[in-house]
């Protein structure tokens with residue numbers, strides 16, 4: 236990432252305080268891209284942490300629940316972080332594909348599913364049951380993967 | 391090696407590659423192809439399984455490079471830069487100085503392939519996909535960012551691997567059609583008619599050494615596949 240970590244973190248904090256929506260319109264395109272990257276990184280980190288718990292065979296309920304909540308908190312913000320002018324033609328460093336802006340309905344649909352699955356995941360995490368957590372983890376991860384295949388440039 | 395061995399006249403086909411080296415080679419070809427396919431198709435359970443098997447093969451080959459038969463040993467086929475340069479000049483002048491075992495250039499190509507394959511497998515063990523869903527067994531020991539970095543190395547290394555394989559196959563075709571030397575059949579049957587002037591050395595694989603190598607390789611691959619959790 237080109238942006239200094241501290242700026243990204245400050246932006247994330249600001250957006251969290253301001254409830255996300257209000258602050259987004261005030262961000263420059265570069266800041267918007269940095270923020271959505273930072274948010275996705277947070278979700279990725281949380282997914283990995285949960286995966287690690289599942290691999291151990293006896294997942295720690297506290298760790299799983301805390302990370303599930305991170306994903307559920309971040310997920311609803313992401314759809315708003317793709318305003319016009321933040322795609323690849325903006326010249327900014329982004330893996331977002333132009334299809335996001337030509338097929339917005341599909342993109343928004345996937346974002347909505349992300350929120351639904353993330354909330355279900357918090358519920359599953361609350362049970363502490365490894366099988367339930369594992370099953371919902373696959374469903375949630377499936378949405379991440381589906382959207383990445385459709386709307387993110389393959390790295 | 392005694393002088394009498396080296397000066398015996400070539401009498402038909404003699405053993406060139408031992409069985410473990412040949413099994414290693416062709417199993418590797420099949421598994422590299424399978425890893426490519428399963429990786430591209432995100433069939434991660436099978437991609438990991440194939441990778442662990444490749445890891446086992448590589449560990450075995452490392453062991454075999456020290457305890458295998460004559461032509462399989464690193465000490466026999468990693469030659470000085472001078473020897474490589476002399477050989478290369480002859481090669482491009484279409485003069486083939488027969489080698490018994492890897493020729494001075496081929497030996498380094500083997501080393502490059504092995505190092506690249508180790509890098510490939512090593513990076514894969516730590517890699518995490520962008521969804522944070524699929525990962526190598528050692529990724530639990532590193533951060534998400536480091537895991538993503540490993541995934542990028544895994545991908546970049548594959549390009550290098552494909553280039554080396556292409557070079558490898560091209561070299562074999564050059565031998566076959568320009569130098570009229572068949573390298574493929576010996577890698578299958580293990581036997582070859584030594585080229586004129588080639589120094590023949592006995593190729594004998596020790597079954598006990600092979601067994602020890604297989605046990606070490608299987609143990610290492612198994613332990614790493616478990617993420618070193620027992």
Ligand code: HEM
Pocket residue numbers: 411414415418419420422423451462491492493496497500503504555558559562573574577
């Ligand atoms: C996935 C593709 C391949 C990989 C990764 C690969 C890798 C290797 C490696 C590591 C060795 C050294 C073997 C040892 O000494 O233990 C080797 C040697 C050899 N390979 Fe391959 N190989 C591939 C494809 C092929 C193909 C398609 C052919 C036949 C057309 C072939 C023919 C040979 C031959 C003849 C040797 C001996 C070369 C010499 O005399 O120096 N390989 N290969």
